Amino acid sequence: MLINPERLADIFVQLCETDSPSTQEGPVLTFLKNIFSGLGPTEIYEDGSAAQTGAECGNLIVRFDGGCSQYPPVLFNCHMDTVKPGKGVRVIRDGSRFSSAGDTVLGGDDKSGIAILIEAIRVIQEKNLDHGCVEFVFTTCEETGLLGAKALDHTKLRARIGYALDMDCVDQVIINAPTANKISVEITGKAAHAGLNPEQGINAIQIAAQAIASMKLGRLDHESTANFGIIAGGEATNIVPPLVRLEGEARSHSEEKLMRYTAAIENAFQAAVDGWKDPAGKVDGKPSVKITVTREYPVLQLSPESKVIKRVRKAASAINRTITPVSTGGGSDANILNGYGIETAIIGTGMKKVHTTDEYIDLEDMVRTAELVVGIITAP
Structure with missing residues (x-):
C-alpha cells in the first residue's frame, strides 16, 4: 500500500x-x-x-x-x-x-x-x-x-x-x-391595531401565506426543486404586520426549467398582492411586493x-x-x-x-x- x-x-x-x-x-x-x-x-x-x-x-x-x-x-x-x-x-x-x-x-x-x-x-x-x-x-x-x-x-x-x-x-x-436561483421577497402592507381597527391594516404575512399556498414547492420534477426556508415579519401580536421578508430558492439541472419555475414563483407573489381586497373600504393604500432573484451558481x-x-x-x-x-x-x-x-x-x-x-x-x-x-x- x-x-x-x-x-x-x-x-x-x-x-x-x-x-x-x-x-x-x-x-x-x-x-x-x-x-x-x-x-x-x-x-x-x-x-x-x-x-x-x-x-x-x-x-x-x-x-x-x-x-x-x-x-x-x-x-x-x-x-x-x-x-x-x-x-x-x-x-x-x-x-x-x-x-x-x-x-x-x-x-x-x-x-x-x-x-x-x-x-x-x-x-x-x-x-x-x-x-x-x-x-x-x-x-x-x-x-x-x-x-x-x-x-x-x-x-x-x-x-x-x-x-x-x-x-x-x-x-x-x-x-x-x-444550477440555482436565490429568491428574496419583501411584501409591504400597512400597520394597524389588530384589536381596535384591523380593517385599516394590510396583513403582509397573510398575503405571503396565500402566495406560498398557491405555489408548488418541494420536488417539482425529476431534476428540479423549490423551497422557501426563511420567513420573517411582524412586530407584535396586536399589530397587523406591515412587512414580511421571505428567502427561498429554485434549483434545476435545466436552465429553461429553472427560469420557468422561478417565473412561476414570482407570478404567485405578484398575484397574491394584486388580488388583495379591501372589503371594508377603510384602507388608505395597497400592498406591494419586491422580488430579487440572484443566480447562486451555474x-x-x-x-x-x-x-x-x-x-x-x-x-x-x-x-x-x-x-x-x-x-x-x-x-x-x-x-x-x-x-x-x-x-x-x-x-x-x-x-x-x-x-x-x-x-x-x-x-x-x-x-x-x-x-x-x-x-x-x-x-x-
Whole structure:
C-alpha cells in the first residue's frame, strides 16, 4: 500500500480539531501553509478574496509543477470552513471510525478531503512518482454560499480539469449538479391595531401565506426543486404586520426549467398582492411586493466521455476499482469552477451524516480516496 493510513489519520484529526467555522478559517489556512511550505511547492499564496467574502483570510492556492510537462495540469479543490456547531471539536476514534464527541460536527466535510490531498502529495514525493502540474485550491465560506470560490481569481490557475473532494460515496463521481436561483421577497402592507381597527391594516404575512399556498414547492420534477426556508415579519401580536421578508430558492439541472419555475414563483407573489381586497373600504393604500432573484451558481454538466471523467476512471482501473458517474441535487465549489471553464467533477471521501453532530468517517474510505487521488495525479 502506498498510503500511510496512520499518518493520514493523524493529519485528519489535527485538521478537525482546528476550528474553522465559515469566515473564521484563518487557523486552518495557517496550518496548511506550514504543512505545504515544508513539501516544497512551486508556489503557495493566499488570495485577496477576503475583501469580498468578509472572511478573516482568503483562499489558499498551492501548486506543484512536477517534472512531466506533457501531463495535463490537474486541480483539486476542498473547502476549509465547516458548519455550526463546529468550535471546540474533539475527535473520538473507535477503531478506524472517527466521530465527534457529540456536541459538534466532526468537520470531515471537508477536512477529510484536505487530509487526503496532503497524504497524496506526500506519497508522490516519497515514491518519486512522475506527475505534471498539480494545483490545490482551498476555499473559504463554501458552506455559506460558495463565497470563496466565487471570489477566486481563476485566471491564475493553469488546470482545465479538476476534482472537488466533497461528497460521501468513494465509488462514485458526480458529473451533474443543478444550477440555482436565490429568491428574496419583501411584501409591504400597512400597520394597524389588530384589536381596535384591523380593517385599516394590510396583513403582509397573510398575503405571503396565500402566495406560498398557491405555489408548488418541494420536488417539482425529476431534476428540479423549490423551497422557501426563511420567513420573517411582524412586530407584535396586536399589530397587523406591515412587512414580511421571505428567502427561498429554485434549483434545476435545466436552465429553461429553472427560469420557468422561478417565473412561476414570482407570478404567485405578484398575484397574491394584486388580488388583495379591501372589503371594508377603510384602507388608505395597497400592498406591494419586491422580488430579487440572484443566480447562486451555474449548472454542472459533464459528459461521461469528458477528459476529467476518463482520467478518474483510468486511475480507478489501475487499482482495480470502478467509479460510477452519478447526479446530485446540491451545489458546490465544483459548480463555480465549471463556470470558470475548468471541467470539475466531484469525488467522495467517505464522509457520512454531514452537517449533524452524528457525523462520522471511516479511515478505510479516506485511504481509498487517497489512492485514487495519487492515481489521478500520476496518470499521463
